[in-house]
Amino acid sequence: MPKDTKEPIARLYSLLAKVPLEEYLSSENFAAFCRMHELGDTWKEHLETARDRPDLYGEDTIKNAFILFFHHLLQTRSWDFLKILAGFLQDFQEWNAGPVPCTEIQKECIRMGFPERSVADEFLKSRMTSEEQVFSAHR
Numbered sequence: 499m500p501k502d503t504k505e506p507i508a509r510l511y512s513l514l515a516k517v518p519l520e521e522y523l524s525s526e527n528f529a530a531f532c533r534m535h536e537l538g539d540t541w542k543e544h545l546e547t548a549r550d551r552p553d554l555y556g557e558d559t560i561k562n563a564f565i566l567f568f569h570h571l572l573q574t575r576s577w578d579f580l581k582i583l584a585g586f587l588q589d590f591q592e593w594n595a596g597p598v599p600c601t602e603i604q605k606e607c608i609r610m611g612f613p614e615r616s617v618a619d620e621f622l623k624s625r626m627t628s629e630e631q632v633f634s635a636h637r
């Protein structure tokens with residue numbers, strides 16, 4: 499794990515720069531995702547911290563909150579980080595109905611020091627869980 503984890507988290511954010519991430523982070527879908535993972539208070543705290551900075555406006559506030567939030571998760575829940583990240587990306591992709599650069603994000607996770615096998619397993623589990631939920635909904 500790198501000592502400065504804000505830099506890798508900022509790179510994760512930049513990989514998502516071409517998708518409507520700010521809209522998703524302000525959506526009820528993301529709020530539900532946070533509740534499901536017991537992260538609602540954590541997100542709210544980091545969003546408020548970002549909003550309290552007078553030098554940040556609009557999407558810069560959301561970007562800063564995203565980086566603080568995922569940095570916090572990496573520091574406090576590193577054992578769960580890949581699962582949360584993969585679930586976040588899956589939920590975002592379902593909300594957005596568009597492509598998410600998962601391969602690049604997986605490579606960034608490996609650069610961060612996560613074992614390649616763990617990264618692949620978590621992303622695969624997340625995709626399979628999502629497909630099972632879709633299958634169950636169509637029965």
